[in-house]
Amino acid sequence: MKTKVALVTGGYTGEAEVSYKSSAFVYSQLDKEKYDVYLIDITTDGWYYKDEQGNKYAIDKDDFSVSLNNVKIKFDVAFIILHGTPGEDGRLQGYFDMIGLPYTSCNALTSALTMNKGYTKAILADIPELNVAKSVLLFENHRAEAAEIVQSKLQLPYFVKPNAGGSSIGMSKVKTKDALQEALDKAYAAENTGAQVLVEEFVSGREFSQGIFRNAKGELIVLPATEVKTTREFFDFEAKYVPGLTEEITPADLTQEQKERAARIIKEIYIRLNCKGMVRVDFFLENGTDKFFFIEINTIPGQTAQSFIPQQVRAYGMKETDFYAELIEAALVK
Known part of the structure; x- marks a missing residue:
C-alpha cells in the first residue's frame, strides 16, 4: 500500500501565499507511485482537504482525518509546508504529537524556540567559530x-x-x-x-543561506551554500519574491576552508537546537574579518523551484523527488 501523506499548507499570516507556492512545487515533485498525497489547507476559516478540482472537504480535528465517499482517510505522515503560524511555530507540531501523527519538521519545542529570533541567538551564542550581532x-x-x-x-x-x-x-x-x-x-x-x-x-558582509537535513539513515547532510546578492537595500520581501531583484549563486564561491567551517557551524546549530528534517541557516561572512555571523534559522524553508533548498539539492546532485522522499521516510522512522 502507498503511504498516505498529508501535505499541509496555508497558514494564518501573510506568508500563506508563499506556502501555497511551496506546496504546489512539493506536490509536483512527490512520487505518486509511492505516495498518496492529500493537500491540506489550514486557514483561519477552517481546515480542508482540497482535491485537484478545488473541491473542499473538512478535516476532522479529533484525529486529523477526512471522509471521502463515506470512507475515512487517516494519514501516515504530515509533510508540513506551512510558513509562519501555526505550521512553523510549534503549534501544529504539538497537535500532531498529541494525536500521534509523524511529521517532517522540527518538534514543537524547537519550532517554537526558533521562531523567536532573540531566544535562538541566546542559545547559539557560544558555538565556536560563530558570531552573533549585538x-x-x-x-x-x-x-x-x-x-x-x-x-x-x-x-x-x-x-x-x-x-x-x-x-x-x-x-x-x-x-x-x-x-x-x-x-x-x-x-x-x-x-x-x-x-x-x-x-x-548591522553587519557588513556577504550574505549566505545554507540547508541541512537528516536523511532516512540518520545521516546529517549539509547542502551547498547559496550566496545572495540583491539590488535592494537588504534581502527584503520584494528581493525574495520579485524576479530580477536578486542574484542567487549556488553553489556559493567560498574557499574550501570556509565551506568546511560553515559545515561545522551549521551541523552544531542543527544539533544544539535538536532539529529534525530540513532546515536552512542564514549567515553573513563579515567584510574584513572573515567571521561568520548568524542571521536566523528557518525550520520550514521555502520550496518553490527557485527557492534556496531546491537549488542546493540540485547542486548537491540530488533530485527533488528523492530529497522529499528522504524527508518523508526519515519522519516515519520510529
Whole structure:
C-alpha cells in the first residue's frame, strides 16, 4: 500500500501565499507511485482537504482525518509546508504529537524556540567559530520607550524586524535615528508575530543561506551554500519574491576552508537546537574579518523551484523527488 501523506499548507499570516507556492512545487515533485498525497489547507476559516478540482472537504480535528465517499482517510505522515503560524511555530507540531501523527519538521519545542529570533541567538551564542550581532529584544511593554532603549544600547545602522516573523515581512534597515520609530512601529504591527521586535546592529558582509537535513539513515547532510546578492537595500520581501531583484549563486564561491567551517557551524546549530528534517541557516561572512555571523534559522524553508533548498539539492546532485522522499521516510522512522 502507498503511504498516505498529508501535505499541509496555508497558514494564518501573510506568508500563506508563499506556502501555497511551496506546496504546489512539493506536490509536483512527490512520487505518486509511492505516495498518496492529500493537500491540506489550514486557514483561519477552517481546515480542508482540497482535491485537484478545488473541491473542499473538512478535516476532522479529533484525529486529523477526512471522509471521502463515506470512507475515512487517516494519514501516515504530515509533510508540513506551512510558513509562519501555526505550521512553523510549534503549534501544529504539538497537535500532531498529541494525536500521534509523524511529521517532517522540527518538534514543537524547537519550532517554537526558533521562531523567536532573540531566544535562538541566546542559545547559539557560544558555538565556536560563530558570531552573533549585538541586539536588543523588545516586548509589548517596551513599546513606549523602545526607541530610547535601542539608541542607548546599539550603534547605527540597525536591522529592525519582528522577533517571530518570516519572509522579511515587517523588516527595515535603519540608517538614521529619525527613521527608527517608523521601523519599530512597522515591526510591532506585523501580523501574528506576538508584538515582539528584535533590533540588531548591522553587519557588513556577504550574505549566505545554507540547508541541512537528516536523511532516512540518520545521516546529517549539509547542502551547498547559496550566496545572495540583491539590488535592494537588504534581502527584503520584494528581493525574495520579485524576479530580477536578486542574484542567487549556488553553489556559493567560498574557499574550501570556509565551506568546511560553515559545515561545522551549521551541523552544531542543527544539533544544539535538536532539529529534525530540513532546515536552512542564514549567515553573513563579515567584510574584513572573515567571521561568520548568524542571521536566523528557518525550520520550514521555502520550496518553490527557485527557492534556496531546491537549488542546493540540485547542486548537491540530488533530485527533488528523492530529497522529499528522504524527508518523508526519515519522519516515519520510529
